[in-house]
Amino acid sequence: MKLERNDVIPGLTRDPRGGGSSAEWIAGQASNDMRGNDMPGPVLQIAGVGKTFAGGTVALQATDLAVQENDFITILGPSGCGKSTLLRMVAGLDTPTGGSIALDGRTVAGPGADRGMVFQSYTLFPWLTVLQNVCFGLREKKMPVAQQHEIAHRFLAKVGLTGFEHHYPKQLSGGMQQRTALARALANDPRILLMDEPFGALDHQTRELMQELLLAVWEGERKTVLFVTHDIDEAIFMGNRVVVMSARPGRIKCDIPVPLPHPRHYAMKTTAPFTELKSRLTEEIRVEVQRAAGLLTP
Secondary structure, three states: OOOOHHHOOOOOOOOHHHOOOHHHHHHHHHHHHHHOOOOOOOOEEEEEEEEEOOOOOEEEEEEEEEEOOOOEEEEEOOOOOOHHHHHHHHHOOOOOOEEEEEEOOEEOOOOOOOEEEEOOOOOOOOOOOHHHHHHHHHHHOOOOHHHHHHHHHHHHHHOOOOOOOOOOHHHOOHHHHHHHHHHHHHHOOOOEEEEEOOOOOOOHHHHHHHHHHHHHHHHHHOOEEEEEOOOHHHHHHHOOEEEEEOOOOEOEEEEEEOOOOOOOOHHHHHOHHHHHHHHHHHHHHHHHHHHHOOOOOO
């Protein structure tokens, strides 16, 4: 199946017989399979959100993005384009200078348990065991200890860490630490999971294992995910939509559906539809990287 440039119209998933593109229709069908046929309003609504830092540096132009229930949206773009800034504003860790962010219709005004964040750097508490790290948010909610442990053990099993409950972070590999961080985020049952290059520091083999593990958890838990990455293969393999951002000041350049079925297996990365989509995204990103480096005029 060939993806043409005019196949990408954000938010449209029409049957091609009704005038829409085949890529949009296939992506819409895959999305409907995961969410059901009812299409309520977006879980997350980003409307005209911009960010200008002190001194006048514009990090992010006015940006609009609608995130539906159970979407897995990957965000690609050159360094400094505002990807992580956008994610931090959704998390409530930073404040937009314009526009609004609403989760389930409620304005985001600060951090909250309805958003789970996983960073690239290892953020486990070194003085706590794996089990204690996963239980941290549950303990803050004053949940009974027995219930904390039941939930923590369930998610540790999902990420393959049964038997490591009493280990400390220094005793774990990088991949195991990120699995613990993922279990901790999921244990709090957030409405949306925000991931800022969570596998960026891992070796290639561990990274691919983590990709498949996260997809399996996403398919099982039916979470909504925003996932920032620099890796084009990762963006395609993980997402049902890939959002490409321009060079700074960042804006959403295109919002591309990923017409690949679920469940996904690493062998999919060698298929013709995957390769064709990678070719298009490589060109989209290359242009923006050249602009960011000053090699092209805006």
